[in-house]
Amino acid sequence: MNHESEAVAESESISGEEWLRDAPDSLKSTRRGLKLVIYGGVLVFLAAVGVLYFLFGTEMQTLFMNVLPVMAFSGNLIIFAGTIFCLSIPEQAGARRLLIGAAVGFFAKVIFSGTIFFNTEVLNLPVALFLKVAGYIGFILFALALRKLLLYLNRPDQMWKVHCLLGSVVLFLMGSWCLELVTDLGLVGLRLITIYSVMLVGFFLYPCFTFSLKKVLR
Incomplete structure (x- = not known):
């Protein structure tokens, strides 16, 4: 039984390596x-940095107010x-369902940010909170999908x-929760610390480590 499971794992590993070596259209789509x-x-991330300037800066606030939502x-x-393009990852990787869930979460985040961009007030507080949480769950599912991809490519060293x-x-969630808390308590002076030291760090790290993982597909 152990020999059979090892054989299956080995075949999946070879399939992943062949996928990288042959460079099919699905690999190019995943890279894209x-x-x-x-x-x-x-x-x-840049929009989050701009929020800091908008809250505490004194110049060009009107410009930032129009640019940041965009x-x-x-x-x-x-x-x-990008998540839709990543659905081209081979079925053998077992990441398809996670990517679909991530796409749903990211689409919820698009709806949430779209209401701010178009300056609409159609969302009540529970719905807005649900969309924000769904977006964060999307980031979690996308990371788990990349974990499946690494296993498929036999690259546990990148885990x-x-x-x-x-x-x-986690930093996203902590920063978002703390921001809501200090806002409700009226502790405006703590916003800078909350956003910059917690939430902003998370926004910075996510694309950085995604870029690092993308190098595996070269």
Whole structure:
């Protein structure tokens, strides 16, 4: 029984290596998808940095107020599109369902950021909170899908980067929760510390480690 399971694992490993070696269209599509996720993540990070300036800066606030929603919406939309491209990962990797779940979560984040971009107030608080949480769950599922891909490619040495991706999502959640808390308590002076030291770090790390994992597909 053990020999059979080892044979199956070995065949999956060879399949992953052959996939990299043959460089089919599905591999090119996956690379393109990861690039889009990285670019979208960078846009979301820059939008988060811009929020700091908007809250505490005194110049060009009107410009930032118009630009930041565009950057956040575009970034989330690009991340969603990148996830769709990543669905071309071979079925043997076992990442398809995770990617579909991630795409659903990212689409929810697109809807949330779209309401801000189009300056609409159609979402009540519970729905807005649900969409935000769904977006964060999307990041978790995407990281788990990359874990499946690494196992398929027989690259367990890169698994620590997936753990870092999951850790960055924890920073998203902690920062978001703390921001809501200090806002409710009226502790405006703590916003800078909360966003910059917690949430912003997570926004920065996610595209960085995704870029590092993308190198495995070269």
